[in-house]
Amino acid sequence: MAESNSTSEAVSYGYEGDVALICIDNPPVNATGIAVREGLVKAVEAINADAKAKAIALYCAGRTFIAGADIREFGKPPKAPSLTEVLDVLEASAIPTVSIMHGTTLGGGYETALATHARVAMKGAKFGLPEVLLGIIPGAGGTQRLPRLSGIPFALDIAVSGRHAKVEEGLEKGAIDRVVEPGEPRDIAVAMGKEIIAGTLPTRRTADIQAKADDAAVAATLDMVTKKNPHLINLAECVKAIGASTLPLAEGLKKEREHFMVCMNSPQRAGLIHAFFGERAVSNIPEAKGETRNLQKIGVIGGGTMGSGIATSCLMAGYDVTLVEVKQDALDRGVATITKNLDGAVSRGKMKADKRDAALAKLSPALEMEALADVDLVIEAVFEKMEIKKDIFGKLNTICKPGAILASNTSYLDINAIAACTDRPQDVLGLHFFSPAHVMRLLEIVQGEKTAPDVLATGFHLAKNLGKVGVLAQVCDGFIGNRILGHYGKVISYLVLDGASPQQVDDALESFGMAMGPHKVGDLAGLDIGYMTRQRRKEEGLPPGERYGGDIADRISEREGHGRKTGKGYYLYETGSPVPNPAVADIIDEVRAEKGITPKDFTEQDIIDRYMTAFIAEAARVVEDGTAKRPVDVDMVFLFGYGFPRHRGGPLHYADTIGAKELVRRIEAYAQEDANYWKVPPLLRKMAEDGTTFADLNS
Known part of the structure; x- marks a missing residue:
């Protein structure tokens, strides 16, 4: 019979003989919003109170099983019941339950499946726990229930990578109980419910399973993520949470919550959430939504x-x-x-x-x-x-x-x-x-x-x-990305002219989170590109009072090569891995001597501060003059085109973590060395005066 008992606008239930069927219908991806959470609790409690069914099958309408949290709730005060509370009710059901997975079962969706007493998936479907990609960890039992079913190594793999795995792999690892041919989710739900009743589809509560300790896997993974991604603290927190899965479930869930909150309160989580929404926001403008031409x-x-x-x-x-x-x-x-x-x-x-x-x-x-x-x-x-x-x-x-x-x-x-x-x-x-x-x-x-x-x-x-x-x-010259690059590229040149080495600059910015330092990037892209641009601008004439910083780069391009494609530039590439080119140091000394520059020392933080302050200053001008529509557009340009560290959210999101007042103070201090280059953008000064942020301008 059709489901006729609605427990919320997104959840309904009914019966097919001895099988109770719970249907989630919350388009487009059946996310675990408040209507789903409330409806699930009411449906499970009502079915158990009726005591008519011998099995409960949970399935979803539409193209997928639950594909994660409801992004409309991100950043808002949480509403009860939480997903953790919902899943406690689901797992505690006296009537055995089964989830019917199709499409992509992700995050809270897979955590829901883990809380049922069996998991059946259609061929070709995928599942995963991608929370790490948003700077957090699974927070509704994923780090505790999955290791009990699959073992700690597979749980580490899935949760720390955030990857989408095929359900066939999950079947092999014990994370999925059965894989069936694709069909109507409701029909499969009825069939699987009958199999539970017949005893041909075994059920069990994950809380009753003891996870096998694997200290070596936990230690090795923790060491790997700490060395490979030192900026992403949530990866280490995820590993630690999975390591706690050998505890009784209630204690493990408590540990998971502690690690989850460490991530929730971190700046990297805010940066990754900004990146997540920013990717969608850049095309959410009138210019992108009109009539299009045939293509x-x-x-x-x-x-x-x-x-x-x-x-x-x-x-x-x-x-x-x-x-x-x-x-x-x-x-x-x-x-x-x-x-x-x-x-x-x-x-x-x-x-x-x-x-x-x-x-x-x-x-x-x-x-x-x-x-x-x-x-x-x-x-x-x-x-x-x-x-x-x-x-x-x-x-x-x-x-x-x-x-x-x-x-x-x-x-x-x-x-x-x-x-x-x-x-x-x-x-x-x-x-x-x-x-x-x-x-x-x-x-x-x-x-x-x-x-x-x-x-x-x-x-x-x-x-x-x-x-x-x-x-x-x-x-404008360079549009958003290359215009800003052209400005902060000068401060990189000035840093090397004034005392830093190219390798020191690269090391400092890689420690900040850049995938590759600017001199390595130049070698990779080809130093001839920057050379041609500088020569064009020299022909057009430098702005009055501008300090030309391209002498070192010009001579490297003219004498040494254009980077990787010629085998040498700032670095040598004969052995594969880049090694500093010793000829570059001689060129730097030569240029400094010609210009009468006495080199001074720069700390790693000095380099980062000057680089990012110059970066933010020109980015502010790009927003101010309308070259970019909003600060988020600048952020997405640099996240997706220039390797800016995603966990920092983009240069203008990062600027808000520093504050406009501090940025103005820095620029005014640097201006004592070069007042032509270091100028406070009017927009930034106004923000410092009225206490606003770049985030305010995005709305």
Whole structure:
């Protein structure tokens, strides 16, 4: 019979013979919001009070079993009953219970399944405890119940990595009791309830199982996370909580709660939550939600590293791609790079071999731009020279069909000047991908003065289809990311000129949490890129009073090489791992002597403070002048495009942890050395005066 007893707007229950069925229907992902929690408690208590059923089967409507917590409740005062209290009621049920898992059973959803007396999953489903990705740990018994079923090593693997595991793996490890063919969740719930009654599906309370101690696994994992991710305290707290699973369940749950609260009260949790919501907020703007243009055929001009990466990303998303190069050997290299990229996706499990073959079949190499006559969107990804780009867009103006979108992948240049080379500036925008384009998730979507609303919305639509984080930017030299990089890059140069070594700067910023120090990043990207940019700006003329800090980098690029691709730059790469290039120290001494600089000492904290203060100052200006819509847009640019440590939430989220008053004090102190570079942004001064934060500006 159909479920007819509603216990909340999200939960109902009914009976099929001796089987009681509880249905959760809380779209889109059946999250454990208050309506689900209240409804579950009432349903379990009512069924036990009725005493008509011999088994209870819990299932979910829609595309998935419970996929985690309700994000609408994040940051709000908790409402009773908590999930822990709900699961205590579920586990204590006198009538045996079973969860029917399909889709993705994650976080509190899997903790719910762990509290039932058996877990049955459909083939192809996945499960996991991804709470560590939000700076916390499983807080409703996940660290205590899973080890009792699967053993401590598997629990450590799942909970510390936060990965989504296949239910077939869970079956092998004891984390899932049975895997069945996919079907209607309700039908499977009825069948499994009958099996419980028949005794063919065993049930047990996890509280009654004794977890087997594994001190070696706990110690090894704790050592690993402490060394590999010293900034992420929640990983260590997760390991410690799992180590407590050998205690009686009530004591273990108490320990779990203690470790959970350590994480909840940490700045890294706030940073990771900000990153989680920020990723969604950047596209939650009117510009991203309007009508879009048809998009199936995409042209890419340029088969170099960037162009081939863009083409790879588009092919993986199912688009038809025409790749254009001027010479056959360059075209062949581009096709080979794309093929290698797709092969790499297969080897990493990102796509299947048949999908790779289908993607390659959608690639059309060409030597003439006339091949772009019928594309819906063309992305230019050639050398960063305005004259070249203007010439290309002038040709595209006559070649491409009416309504085709013309995009430039430029990382610095003026989109308005490029658009002016056409008689359709409304069709032109910037799509600034980050290298490697098929891997990096950031896409700066640059709005020109005349970019049409549907063109802009199509840019965001493309970003979503490519699995990228699209961030709106306005036109200026470098847009959001590279403009800010250009400013704080100067303070890196000044630090080296004034006494620090490149390795010392890299070590300090890696200790802050950067995946790679700025000099290593320069070597990886190619020092010639920065060199060309500096030469262009020198030709245009430096701003009055600006201290030029590029002499050292210029000479390294001219004398030593361009980084990894030439085998040496700031570091040597002959042995694989980077080793400081001894010639760099000589160049630094030479430049300091020419400029009459007496080197001074910098501590690690000095380096971090100057770097981040310069970073924040220019980021504040970018928000102030509207280049970025909101502080969160700046944060997401640097989280997804520049390797800023996610647990710090982004530069402007981090700025709020310092406070505007302290930032103003620092800038004024540094200005005594260089008043031209160190200037307090008016926005930051105003924030210091009225006590507001960058977070206030996000709303």
